[in-house]
Amino acid sequence: MAGPVPELEDRAMACAERLCEADRVLLASHIDADGLTSAAIAAQALERAGLPFETVFEKQLDADAIAAIAATDYETVLFTDFGSGQLDIIGEHEDEGAFTPVVADHHQPADRETEYHLNPLLFGINGASELSGAGASYVLARALAEVSDSEPAVAADGGEANEMSPSSSEPRSDGGTVVADAATTPRADNRDLAALAVVGAVGDMQASGGELHGANEKIVAEGVEAGVLETGKDLALYGKQTRPLPKLLEYATDVHIPGISNDESGALRFLDGLDLELKRDGEWRRWSGLTNDEKQTVASALVKRAVSSGVPATKIDQLVSTAYVLPEEPVGTELRDASEFSTLLNATARYERADVGLGVCLGDRDAALERARKLLRNHRRNLSQGIDLVTREGVTHEDHVQWFHAGDEIRETIVGIVAGMAMGNAGISRSKPIVAFAEKNDEEVKVSARGTHSLVRQGLDLSAVMGEASRAAGGDGGGHDVAAGATVPKGEEEPFVERADDIVGEQLS
Secondary structure, rough: OOOHHHHHHHHHHHHHHHHHOOOEEEEEEEOOOHHHHHHHHHHHHHHHHOOOOOEOOOOOOOOOHHHHOOOOOOOOOEEOOEEEEEEEEHHHHHHHOOOOEEOOOOOOOOOOOOOOOOOOHHOOOOOOOOOOOHHHHHHHHHHHHOOOOOOOOOOOOOOOOOOOOOOEEEOOOOOOEEEEEOOHHHHHOOHHHHHHHHHHHHHHOHHHHHHHOHHHHHHHHHHHHOHHHHHHHHOOOOOOOOOEEEHHHHHOOOOOEEEOOOOOHHHHHHHOOOOOOOOOEEEEOOOOHOOHHHHHHHHHHHHHHHHOOOHHHHHHHHHHHEEEEEEOOOOOOHHHHHHHHHHHHHHHEEEEEEEHHHHHHOOOOOOOHHHHHHHHHHHHHHHHHHHHHHHHHHHHHOOEEEEOOOOOOOOOOOHHHHHHHHHHOOOOOOOOOEEEEOOOOOOOEEEEEEEEEHHHHOOOOOOHHHHOOOOHHOOEEEEEOOOOEEEEEEOOOHEEEEEHHHHHHHHOO
Protein backbone atom coordinates (compact mmCIF):
# COMPACT_ATOMS: atom_id res chain seq x y z
CA MET A 1 0.00 0.00 0.00
CA ALA A 2 1.36 3.39 -0.99
CA GLY A 3 -0.79 5.21 1.56
CA PRO A 4 -0.62 8.90 2.51
CA VAL A 5 0.66 8.34 6.07
CA PRO A 6 3.36 5.64 6.22
CA GLU A 7 3.40 5.57 10.02
CA LEU A 8 -0.22 4.33 10.03
CA GLU A 9 0.10 1.92 7.12
CA ASP A 10 0.47 -1.38 8.99
CA ARG A 11 -2.32 -0.63 11.46
CA ALA A 12 -4.60 0.61 8.68
CA MET A 13 -4.05 -2.58 6.72
CA ALA A 14 -4.81 -4.71 9.79
CA CYS A 15 -8.04 -2.78 10.40
CA ALA A 16 -9.02 -3.08 6.73
CA GLU A 17 -8.37 -6.81 6.70
CA ARG A 18 -10.53 -7.25 9.79
CA LEU A 19 -13.38 -5.32 8.18
CA CYS A 20 -13.13 -7.45 5.05
CA GLU A 21 -13.63 -10.55 7.20
CA ALA A 22 -17.01 -9.25 8.40
CA ASP A 23 -20.30 -10.33 6.88
CA ARG A 24 -21.61 -6.83 7.57
CA VAL A 25 -20.55 -3.76 9.53
CA LEU A 26 -22.24 -1.24 11.81
CA LEU A 27 -20.70 2.17 11.11
CA ALA A 28 -21.03 4.55 14.08
CA SER A 29 -19.82 8.13 13.80
CA HIS A 30 -19.81 11.52 15.49
CA ILE A 31 -22.11 14.30 14.25
CA ASP A 32 -19.91 17.34 13.60
CA ALA A 33 -18.33 18.19 10.24
CA ASP A 34 -15.36 15.94 10.94
CA GLY A 35 -17.66 13.12 12.03
CA LEU A 36 -19.94 13.43 9.00
CA THR A 37 -17.05 13.44 6.53
CA SER A 38 -15.50 10.53 8.43
CA ALA A 39 -18.74 8.58 8.04
CA ALA A 40 -19.07 9.48 4.36
CA ILE A 41 -15.50 8.37 3.61
CA ALA A 42 -15.98 5.11 5.50
CA ALA A 43 -19.39 4.48 3.92
CA GLN A 44 -18.06 4.84 0.40
CA ALA A 45 -15.00 2.73 1.17
CA LEU A 46 -17.16 -0.05 2.65
CA GLU A 47 -19.54 0.10 -0.31
CA ARG A 48 -16.72 -0.13 -2.80
CA ALA A 49 -15.26 -3.06 -0.87
CA GLY A 50 -18.59 -4.86 -1.21
CA LEU A 51 -19.25 -4.83 2.54
CA PRO A 52 -22.90 -4.42 3.64
CA PHE A 53 -23.26 -1.84 6.40
CA GLU A 54 -25.62 0.37 8.35
CA THR A 55 -24.79 3.87 9.55
CA VAL A 56 -25.71 5.38 12.92
CA PHE A 57 -24.73 8.70 14.46
CA GLU A 58 -24.21 9.69 18.08
CA LYS A 59 -23.94 13.19 19.51
CA GLN A 60 -21.96 11.70 22.37
CA LEU A 61 -20.55 8.19 22.61
CA ASP A 62 -21.40 7.57 26.25
CA ALA A 63 -22.04 4.32 28.13
CA ASP A 64 -25.72 4.23 27.09
CA ALA A 65 -24.90 4.74 23.41
CA ILE A 66 -22.25 2.02 23.50
CA ALA A 67 -24.65 -0.35 25.29
CA ALA A 68 -27.24 0.26 22.56
CA ILE A 69 -24.65 -0.58 19.92
CA ALA A 70 -23.69 -3.73 21.82
CA ALA A 71 -27.37 -4.75 21.90
CA THR A 72 -27.52 -4.94 18.10
CA ASP A 73 -26.67 -8.15 16.30
CA TYR A 74 -23.67 -6.66 14.51
CA GLU A 75 -20.47 -8.57 15.24
CA THR A 76 -18.22 -5.86 13.79
CA VAL A 77 -18.54 -2.15 14.62
CA LEU A 78 -16.51 0.58 12.92
CA PHE A 79 -16.24 3.76 15.02
CA THR A 80 -15.19 6.92 13.17
CA ASP A 81 -14.21 10.26 14.77
CA PHE A 82 -14.84 8.84 18.20
CA GLY A 83 -14.19 5.63 20.06
CA SER A 84 -10.61 6.14 21.23
CA GLY A 85 -11.63 8.10 24.30
CA GLN A 86 -14.27 5.50 25.15
CA LEU A 87 -12.14 2.39 24.69
CA ASP A 88 -12.47 1.50 28.36
CA ILE A 89 -16.27 1.17 27.99
CA ILE A 90 -16.07 -0.33 24.50
CA GLY A 91 -13.52 -2.81 25.80
CA GLU A 92 -15.93 -4.16 28.40
CA HIS A 93 -18.39 -5.11 25.66
CA GLU A 94 -15.55 -6.46 23.53
CA ASP A 95 -14.45 -8.70 26.42
CA GLU A 96 -17.99 -10.00 26.71
CA GLY A 97 -17.99 -10.91 23.02
CA ALA A 98 -20.68 -8.40 22.06
CA PHE A 99 -18.74 -7.12 19.04
CA THR A 100 -15.27 -6.52 17.63
CA PRO A 101 -14.47 -2.80 17.50
CA VAL A 102 -12.52 -1.17 14.68
CA VAL A 103 -11.70 2.43 15.58
CA ALA A 104 -10.59 5.21 13.22
CA ASP A 105 -10.24 8.25 15.46
CA HIS A 106 -7.86 11.05 16.45
CA HIS A 107 -8.94 11.90 20.00
CA GLN A 108 -6.94 11.10 23.13
CA PRO A 109 -7.27 7.36 23.82
CA ALA A 110 -8.52 5.98 27.11
CA ASP A 111 -6.21 3.75 29.13
CA ARG A 112 -7.18 0.57 27.31
CA GLU A 113 -5.82 -1.27 24.30
CA THR A 114 -7.68 -2.93 21.47
CA GLU A 115 -6.28 -4.63 18.41
CA TYR A 116 -7.90 -2.68 15.58
CA HIS A 117 -7.26 0.88 16.68
CA LEU A 118 -6.19 3.43 14.06
CA ASN A 119 -5.26 6.69 15.77
CA PRO A 120 -2.41 9.08 14.85
CA LEU A 121 -1.63 9.71 18.52
CA LEU A 122 -0.47 6.09 18.84
CA PHE A 123 2.21 6.76 16.24
CA GLY A 124 3.57 10.15 17.28
CA ILE A 125 1.27 12.24 15.05
CA ASN A 126 -0.71 15.09 16.61
CA GLY A 127 -4.42 14.31 16.31
CA ALA A 128 -5.44 17.89 17.05
CA SER A 129 -3.41 19.56 14.31
CA GLU A 130 -1.97 16.99 11.89
CA LEU A 131 -4.72 14.42 11.23
CA SER A 132 -8.46 14.64 11.81
CA GLY A 133 -11.04 11.90 12.25
CA ALA A 134 -11.84 12.20 8.54
CA GLY A 135 -8.12 11.86 7.85
CA ALA A 136 -7.97 8.64 9.87
CA SER A 137 -11.01 7.35 7.97
CA TYR A 138 -9.31 8.27 4.71
CA VAL A 139 -6.18 6.31 5.63
CA LEU A 140 -8.43 3.35 6.41
CA ALA A 141 -10.32 3.82 3.13
CA ARG A 142 -7.07 3.72 1.17
CA ALA A 143 -6.16 0.48 2.95
CA LEU A 144 -9.60 -1.00 2.26
CA ALA A 145 -9.13 -0.38 -1.43
CA GLU A 146 -5.82 -2.22 -1.23
CA VAL A 147 -6.99 -5.34 0.61
CA SER A 148 -10.47 -5.71 -0.85
CA ASP A 149 -10.87 -8.18 -3.69
CA SER A 150 -14.45 -7.06 -4.37
CA GLU A 151 -15.49 -5.87 -7.78
CA PRO A 152 -16.22 -2.17 -7.22
CA ALA A 153 -19.27 -2.21 -9.50
CA VAL A 154 -21.12 -4.58 -7.16
CA ALA A 155 -23.53 -2.95 -4.72
CA ALA A 156 -23.16 -3.65 -1.02
CA ASP A 157 -26.51 -5.41 -0.86
CA GLY A 158 -25.29 -7.95 -3.38
CA GLY A 159 -27.21 -6.48 -6.31
CA GLU A 160 -25.74 -5.19 -9.54
CA ALA A 161 -24.72 -1.58 -9.83
CA ASN A 162 -26.05 0.60 -12.62
CA GLU A 163 -24.01 1.17 -15.76
CA MET A 164 -22.05 4.36 -15.14
CA SER A 165 -18.98 6.17 -16.32
CA PRO A 166 -15.73 5.65 -14.35
CA SER A 167 -16.17 8.95 -12.52
CA SER A 168 -19.85 8.69 -11.61
CA SER A 169 -21.50 7.84 -8.32
CA GLU A 170 -25.02 7.31 -7.05
CA PRO A 171 -26.13 7.75 -3.42
CA ARG A 172 -27.79 4.80 -1.69
CA SER A 173 -30.46 5.08 0.97
CA ASP A 174 -28.46 2.99 3.45
CA GLY A 175 -25.70 5.57 3.61
CA GLY A 176 -23.41 4.06 1.00
CA THR A 177 -22.86 4.75 -2.66
CA VAL A 178 -22.86 2.52 -5.68
CA VAL A 179 -19.81 3.38 -7.72
CA ALA A 180 -18.40 1.98 -10.92
CA ASP A 181 -14.67 2.42 -11.33
CA ALA A 182 -12.04 1.80 -13.90
CA ALA A 183 -8.87 0.39 -12.35
CA THR A 184 -6.87 3.50 -13.24
CA THR A 185 -9.19 6.11 -11.69
CA PRO A 186 -8.72 7.76 -8.28
CA ARG A 187 -11.98 6.08 -7.23
CA ALA A 188 -10.40 2.67 -7.65
CA ASP A 189 -8.01 3.35 -4.76
CA ASN A 190 -10.28 5.84 -2.90
CA ARG A 191 -8.02 8.83 -3.51
CA ASP A 192 -11.10 10.78 -4.64
CA LEU A 193 -12.21 10.74 -0.98
CA ALA A 194 -9.31 13.05 -0.06
CA ALA A 195 -11.54 16.08 -0.66
CA LEU A 196 -13.90 15.01 2.13
CA ALA A 197 -10.94 14.36 4.43
CA VAL A 198 -9.77 17.94 3.88
CA VAL A 199 -13.27 19.31 4.56
CA GLY A 200 -13.25 17.36 7.83
CA ALA A 201 -9.82 18.65 8.83
CA VAL A 202 -10.73 22.26 8.07
CA GLY A 203 -14.00 21.83 9.98
CA ASP A 204 -12.01 20.46 12.92
CA MET A 205 -10.00 23.71 13.15
CA GLN A 206 -6.79 22.04 12.00
CA ALA A 207 -5.80 24.74 9.49
CA SER A 208 -3.64 26.59 12.03
CA GLY A 209 -1.75 29.52 10.62
CA GLY A 210 -4.03 29.44 7.59
CA GLU A 211 -3.11 26.02 6.22
CA LEU A 212 -3.13 22.31 6.97
CA HIS A 213 0.02 20.66 8.31
CA GLY A 214 1.63 17.29 8.84
CA ALA A 215 -0.23 14.20 7.66
CA ASN A 216 -3.05 16.44 6.47
CA GLU A 217 -0.69 17.92 3.88
CA LYS A 218 -0.08 14.47 2.42
CA ILE A 219 -3.80 13.92 2.04
CA VAL A 220 -4.09 17.32 0.33
CA ALA A 221 -1.35 16.25 -2.10
CA GLU A 222 -3.26 13.06 -2.94
CA GLY A 223 -6.44 15.07 -3.48
CA VAL A 224 -4.67 17.46 -5.83
CA GLU A 225 -3.14 14.55 -7.72
CA ALA A 226 -6.58 12.91 -7.98
CA GLY A 227 -8.11 16.11 -9.35
CA VAL A 228 -10.60 16.57 -6.51
CA LEU A 229 -8.74 19.41 -4.77
CA GLU A 230 -7.08 22.65 -5.76
CA THR A 231 -5.00 24.83 -3.45
CA GLY A 232 -3.59 28.31 -3.63
CA LYS A 233 -3.08 31.51 -1.67
CA ASP A 234 -6.18 33.65 -1.25
CA LEU A 235 -7.79 36.06 1.17
CA ALA A 236 -8.34 34.38 4.51
CA LEU A 237 -11.99 35.40 4.70
CA TYR A 238 -14.93 33.10 5.28
CA GLY A 239 -17.65 33.21 2.62
CA LYS A 240 -15.60 33.85 -0.52
CA GLN A 241 -17.92 31.62 -2.52
CA THR A 242 -21.32 32.73 -1.29
CA ARG A 243 -21.27 36.09 0.49
CA PRO A 244 -21.81 39.38 -1.40
CA LEU A 245 -18.63 41.45 -1.19
CA PRO A 246 -19.88 43.95 1.45
CA LYS A 247 -20.91 41.13 3.79
CA LEU A 248 -17.66 39.27 3.12
CA LEU A 249 -15.70 42.26 4.40
CA GLU A 250 -18.09 43.31 7.17
CA TYR A 251 -18.02 39.85 8.75
CA ALA A 252 -14.23 39.44 8.36
CA THR A 253 -13.33 39.84 12.01
CA ASP A 254 -10.39 37.46 12.53
CA VAL A 255 -8.21 40.35 11.40
CA HIS A 256 -10.05 43.46 12.57
CA ILE A 257 -9.76 46.33 10.11
CA PRO A 258 -11.15 49.56 11.56
CA GLY A 259 -13.88 51.10 9.43
CA ILE A 260 -14.61 47.83 7.64
CA SER A 261 -14.91 44.93 10.10
CA ASN A 262 -18.29 44.90 11.87
CA ASP A 263 -19.13 48.10 10.00
CA GLU A 264 -21.74 47.68 7.25
CA SER A 265 -21.62 51.26 5.98
CA GLY A 266 -17.82 51.31 6.22
CA ALA A 267 -17.52 48.17 4.10
CA LEU A 268 -19.84 49.71 1.50
CA ARG A 269 -17.83 52.95 1.40
CA PHE A 270 -14.59 50.99 1.02
CA LEU A 271 -15.92 49.06 -1.99
CA ASP A 272 -17.57 52.12 -3.56
CA GLY A 273 -14.18 53.82 -3.44
CA LEU A 274 -12.58 51.21 -5.70
CA ASP A 275 -12.53 51.78 -9.44
CA LEU A 276 -14.11 48.41 -10.21
CA GLU A 277 -17.42 47.07 -11.46
CA LEU A 278 -18.37 45.27 -8.28
CA LYS A 279 -22.12 45.27 -8.97
CA ARG A 280 -23.95 43.58 -11.81
CA ASP A 281 -27.67 43.95 -12.51
CA GLY A 282 -27.95 45.84 -9.24
CA GLU A 283 -26.49 43.01 -7.18
CA TRP A 284 -23.13 42.90 -5.43
CA ARG A 285 -20.76 40.36 -6.90
CA ARG A 286 -19.05 37.65 -4.85
CA TRP A 287 -15.32 37.14 -4.41
CA SER A 288 -15.50 33.85 -6.30
CA GLY A 289 -16.85 35.68 -9.35
CA LEU A 290 -14.09 38.29 -9.55
CA THR A 291 -11.23 38.07 -12.03
CA ASN A 292 -7.72 37.63 -10.67
CA ASP A 293 -6.94 41.28 -11.45
CA GLU A 294 -10.06 42.42 -9.61
CA LYS A 295 -9.17 40.27 -6.62
CA GLN A 296 -5.68 41.75 -6.58
CA THR A 297 -7.07 45.28 -6.60
CA VAL A 298 -9.45 44.60 -3.70
CA ALA A 299 -6.80 42.73 -1.68
CA SER A 300 -4.20 45.48 -2.18
CA ALA A 301 -6.66 48.16 -1.10
CA LEU A 302 -7.61 46.08 1.93
CA VAL A 303 -3.98 45.69 3.00
CA LYS A 304 -3.35 49.42 2.44
CA ARG A 305 -6.34 50.24 4.65
CA ALA A 306 -5.10 47.87 7.35
CA VAL A 307 -1.63 49.45 7.31
CA SER A 308 -2.99 53.00 7.46
CA SER A 309 -5.28 51.97 10.33
CA GLY A 310 -2.37 50.71 12.40
CA VAL A 311 -3.11 46.99 12.18
CA PRO A 312 0.08 45.12 13.24
CA ALA A 313 2.09 43.52 10.44
CA THR A 314 1.68 40.07 12.01
CA LYS A 315 -2.09 40.49 11.81
CA ILE A 316 -1.96 41.76 8.22
CA ASP A 317 -0.04 38.64 7.25
CA GLN A 318 -3.05 36.64 8.44
CA LEU A 319 -5.21 38.21 5.73
CA VAL A 320 -3.78 35.64 3.32
CA SER A 321 -4.04 31.89 3.79
CA THR A 322 -4.22 28.67 1.79
CA ALA A 323 -7.58 28.03 0.15
CA TYR A 324 -8.82 24.46 -0.34
CA VAL A 325 -11.17 24.32 -3.30
CA LEU A 326 -13.25 21.38 -4.56
CA PRO A 327 -13.11 22.00 -8.33
CA GLU A 328 -15.86 19.51 -9.19
CA GLU A 329 -18.39 21.65 -7.30
CA PRO A 330 -20.00 24.72 -8.94
CA VAL A 331 -18.43 28.15 -8.46
CA GLY A 332 -20.37 30.24 -5.98
CA THR A 333 -21.69 27.35 -3.90
CA GLU A 334 -20.88 26.39 -0.30
CA LEU A 335 -19.56 23.04 -1.48
CA ARG A 336 -16.70 24.48 -3.52
CA ASP A 337 -14.84 25.88 -0.49
CA ALA A 338 -13.72 23.47 2.24
CA SER A 339 -14.45 25.95 5.02
CA GLU A 340 -17.97 26.75 3.83
CA PHE A 341 -18.64 23.06 3.13
CA SER A 342 -17.71 22.20 6.71
CA THR A 343 -20.00 24.90 8.10
CA LEU A 344 -22.87 23.55 6.01
CA LEU A 345 -22.27 20.10 7.51
CA ASN A 346 -22.15 21.50 11.04
CA ALA A 347 -25.54 23.07 10.40
CA THR A 348 -27.12 19.66 9.75
CA ALA A 349 -26.05 17.28 12.49
CA ARG A 350 -26.15 19.91 15.25
CA TYR A 351 -29.87 20.13 14.55
CA GLU A 352 -30.43 16.36 14.63
CA ARG A 353 -30.19 15.92 10.84
CA ALA A 354 -26.96 14.00 10.40
CA ASP A 355 -28.69 12.08 7.62
CA VAL A 356 -28.93 15.28 5.59
CA GLY A 357 -25.22 16.08 6.01
CA LEU A 358 -24.27 12.54 5.07
CA GLY A 359 -26.47 12.75 1.98
CA VAL A 360 -24.68 15.91 0.86
CA CYS A 361 -21.28 14.27 1.40
CA LEU A 362 -22.42 11.30 -0.67
CA GLY A 363 -23.41 13.48 -3.60
CA ASP A 364 -27.09 14.34 -3.13
CA ARG A 365 -27.35 17.76 -4.74
CA ASP A 366 -31.14 17.89 -4.69
CA ALA A 367 -33.28 17.25 -1.60
CA ALA A 368 -30.39 16.86 0.88
CA LEU A 369 -28.55 19.99 -0.29
CA GLU A 370 -31.74 22.06 -0.28
CA ARG A 371 -32.53 20.92 3.25
CA ALA A 372 -28.94 21.54 4.37
CA ARG A 373 -29.09 25.11 3.09
CA LYS A 374 -32.27 25.76 5.06
CA LEU A 375 -30.60 24.37 8.17
CA LEU A 376 -27.55 26.55 7.48
CA ARG A 377 -29.67 29.69 7.37
CA ASN A 378 -31.19 28.73 10.71
CA HIS A 379 -27.72 27.85 12.08
CA ARG A 380 -26.31 31.25 11.11
CA ARG A 381 -29.26 33.00 12.71
CA ASN A 382 -28.79 31.05 15.94
CA LEU A 383 -25.04 31.71 15.97
CA SER A 384 -25.57 35.42 15.44
CA GLN A 385 -28.12 35.58 18.26
CA GLY A 386 -25.83 33.55 20.51
CA ILE A 387 -22.81 35.78 19.85
CA ASP A 388 -24.94 38.88 20.48
CA LEU A 389 -26.15 37.37 23.77
CA VAL A 390 -22.65 36.53 25.01
CA THR A 391 -21.25 39.91 23.96
CA ARG A 392 -24.16 41.76 25.58
CA GLU A 393 -24.19 39.77 28.82
CA GLY A 394 -20.41 39.46 28.99
CA VAL A 395 -18.21 36.76 30.49
CA THR A 396 -16.81 36.16 33.96
CA HIS A 397 -13.04 36.42 34.12
CA GLU A 398 -11.07 34.14 36.41
CA ASP A 399 -7.28 34.31 36.69
CA HIS A 400 -6.66 32.03 33.72
CA VAL A 401 -10.01 31.30 32.05
CA GLN A 402 -13.16 33.21 31.15
CA TRP A 403 -16.63 31.69 31.15
CA PHE A 404 -20.36 32.20 30.66
CA HIS A 405 -23.49 30.16 31.33
CA ALA A 406 -26.07 30.27 28.53
CA GLY A 407 -28.66 28.17 30.34
CA ASP A 408 -31.28 27.24 27.75
CA GLU A 409 -30.78 30.34 25.62
CA ILE A 410 -28.13 28.72 23.37
CA ARG A 411 -28.39 25.16 22.11
CA GLU A 412 -25.85 22.89 23.76
CA THR A 413 -24.85 21.60 20.30
CA ILE A 414 -23.64 25.05 19.17
CA VAL A 415 -22.56 26.77 22.40
CA GLY A 416 -18.91 25.86 21.74
CA ILE A 417 -19.02 27.42 18.27
CA VAL A 418 -20.59 30.57 19.72
CA ALA A 419 -17.90 30.73 22.40
CA GLY A 420 -15.09 30.49 19.87
CA MET A 421 -16.64 33.10 17.56
CA ALA A 422 -17.25 35.51 20.46
CA MET A 423 -13.58 35.58 21.45
CA GLY A 424 -12.14 38.97 20.60
CA ASN A 425 -15.44 40.82 20.95
CA ALA A 426 -15.77 43.58 23.52
CA GLY A 427 -14.80 42.30 26.95
CA ILE A 428 -13.98 38.78 25.69
CA SER A 429 -10.27 38.11 25.58
CA ARG A 430 -8.33 36.02 23.06
CA SER A 431 -5.51 35.61 25.58
CA LYS A 432 -7.54 33.25 27.80
CA PRO A 433 -9.43 30.09 26.88
CA ILE A 434 -13.20 30.47 27.10
CA VAL A 435 -15.50 27.98 28.82
CA ALA A 436 -19.21 27.87 27.95
CA PHE A 437 -22.06 26.13 29.78
CA ALA A 438 -25.46 25.25 28.35
CA GLU A 439 -28.30 23.09 29.60
CA LYS A 440 -28.23 19.57 28.19
CA ASN A 441 -31.17 18.07 30.06
CA ASP A 442 -32.82 18.28 33.47
CA GLU A 443 -29.83 16.74 35.20
CA GLU A 444 -26.74 17.61 33.13
CA VAL A 445 -24.93 20.62 31.73
CA LYS A 446 -22.87 20.64 28.54
CA VAL A 447 -19.47 22.33 28.82
CA SER A 448 -17.52 23.51 25.78
CA ALA A 449 -14.08 25.09 25.80
CA ARG A 450 -12.23 26.94 23.06
CA GLY A 451 -8.71 28.29 22.91
CA THR A 452 -6.43 29.65 20.20
CA HIS A 453 -3.50 28.05 18.42
CA SER A 454 -1.30 30.72 20.01
CA LEU A 455 -2.34 29.52 23.48
CA VAL A 456 -1.74 25.91 22.45
CA ARG A 457 1.82 26.84 21.45
CA GLN A 458 2.23 28.23 24.99
CA GLY A 459 1.17 24.91 26.53
CA LEU A 460 -2.64 24.93 26.59
CA ASP A 461 -4.25 21.49 26.32
CA LEU A 462 -8.02 21.79 26.70
CA SER A 463 -8.47 18.03 26.32
CA ALA A 464 -6.61 17.51 29.59
CA VAL A 465 -8.36 20.48 31.20
CA MET A 466 -11.86 19.28 30.32
CA GLY A 467 -11.13 15.69 31.21
CA GLU A 468 -9.66 16.36 34.64
CA ALA A 469 -11.98 19.22 35.63
CA SER A 470 -15.12 17.37 34.58
CA ARG A 471 -14.16 14.22 36.45
CA ALA A 472 -13.47 16.32 39.54
CA ALA A 473 -17.02 17.63 39.18
CA GLY A 474 -18.58 14.20 38.71
CA GLY A 475 -18.71 14.23 34.91
CA ASP A 476 -16.50 13.32 31.99
CA GLY A 477 -14.98 15.01 28.96
CA GLY A 478 -12.11 15.33 26.53
CA GLY A 479 -11.33 16.43 22.98
CA HIS A 480 -8.40 18.35 21.53
CA ASP A 481 -5.86 20.85 22.82
CA VAL A 482 -7.57 23.81 21.11
CA ALA A 483 -11.20 22.70 21.53
CA ALA A 484 -12.80 20.24 23.93
CA GLY A 485 -16.08 19.38 25.61
CA ALA A 486 -17.54 17.74 28.70
CA THR A 487 -20.75 16.95 30.54
CA VAL A 488 -21.16 17.64 34.26
CA PRO A 489 -24.09 17.35 36.68
CA LYS A 490 -26.16 20.49 37.17
CA GLY A 491 -24.91 22.50 40.12
CA GLU A 492 -21.29 21.46 39.62
CA GLU A 493 -20.34 24.37 37.38
CA GLU A 494 -18.49 26.31 40.10
CA PRO A 495 -16.13 23.50 41.15
CA PHE A 496 -15.56 22.75 37.46
CA VAL A 497 -14.49 26.33 36.75
CA GLU A 498 -12.24 26.42 39.81
CA ARG A 499 -10.43 23.25 38.78
CA ALA A 500 -10.21 24.28 35.12
CA ASP A 501 -8.75 27.64 36.09
CA ASP A 502 -6.08 25.95 38.22
CA ILE A 503 -5.12 23.50 35.46
CA VAL A 504 -4.88 26.19 32.78
CA GLY A 505 -2.74 28.27 35.14
CA GLU A 506 -0.37 25.31 35.56
CA GLN A 507 -0.23 24.69 31.82
CA LEU A 508 0.52 28.28 30.88
CA SER A 509 2.91 29.06 33.75
